[in-house]
Amino acid sequence: MTIDIIKGIFIPLIGTTIGAGAVFVLSKGMNQTMQRILTGFAGGVMVAASIWSLLIPAMEYSSHMGKMSFIPAAVGFWAGVLFLLFLDRHIPHMHLDKQCEGPECDIDNNLMMVLAVALHNLPEGMAVGAIWAGLINGNSEISMAAAVVLSIGIAIQNLPEGAIISMPLASNGMKKGKAFLYGFASGVVEPLGALLTIVAARFIIPALPFTLSFAAGAMIYVVVEELIPEMSQGKHSNIGTIFFSAGFTLMMILDVALG
Numbered sequence: 001m002t003i004d005i006i007k008g009i010f011i012p013l014i015g016t017t018i019g020a021g022a023v024f025v026l027s028k029g030m031n032q033t034m035q036r037i038l039t040g041f042a043g044g045v046m047v048a049a050s051i052w053s054l055l056i057p058a059m060e061y062s063s064h065m066g067k068m069s070f071i072p073a074a075v076g077f078w079a080g081v082l083f084l085l086f087l088d089r090h091i092p093h094m095h096l097d098k099q100c101e102g103p104e105c106d107i108d109n110n111l112m113m114v115l116a117v118a119l120h121n122l123p124e125g126m127a128v129g130a131i132w133a134g135l136i137n138g139n140s141e142i143s144m145a146a147a148v149v150l151s152i153g154i155a156i157q158n159l160p161e162g163a164i165i166s167m168p169l170a171s172n173g174m175k176k177g178k179a180f181l182y183g184f185a186s187g188v189v190e191p192l193g194a195l196l197t198i199v200a201a202r203f204i205i206p207a208l209p210f211t212l213s214f215a216a217g218a219m220i221y222v223v224v225e226e227l228i229p230e231m232s233q234g235k236h237s238n239i240g241t242i243f244f245s246a247g248f249t250l251m252m253i254l255d256v257a258l259g
Helices: 003-024 032-061 063-068 070-090 107-136 144-171 176-187 189-203 205-231 238-257
Strands: none
Touching (some): 032 144, 032 238, 107 144, 107 176, 107 205, 144 176, 144 238, 176 189
């Protein structure tokens, strides 16, 4: 595994770390407009990446199946959606729009917030791992630029997530250093998920189409379930839609033009 790949899979964790570090410099949390902009932009990047960087390459890997080449992509996609649905239903956690506030913000709620963001980050880590795995295995449909842009897009989306955990905890009396560690811990699942996905795809090459499409399904689930509602809350929600479109367009252009 090259240094570039190692750097690539750790880029999203940098976003979470910076977001959690906001507890040391901000007193009132991240501006809601900025949070909508970041969430919308990253959502657009993730949807475009799911199509051009994950689903299309998955079908390219299965081109030997002719007109049936969509089968691994369709099966993997639905497996990813159902996997996230299963986790969402059976693992107790808070949704990202429900922050921990007030004196009832105890250790159980703290852990639930970490679990909520970690659950949210799992498919993103898998997606990063899947696209880098495709690059390692020489898929001509995946470019280095697309892999890096996806990692950066997810890192941008992780900025408010780190702050969502660390800042409410600090405002309710937890030491800033400990609150920062809670936020950081929520992002550790991403490089771990990416590494496991790369290893699995490297040793089980025929599984790569399913791995790519599974990650796409899981990411689409997160975008629809979490990011779109977040970017559409309150007044002037159209700014989230505008930056969603900007993120989608940028990822599409980079993936096609530099692919």
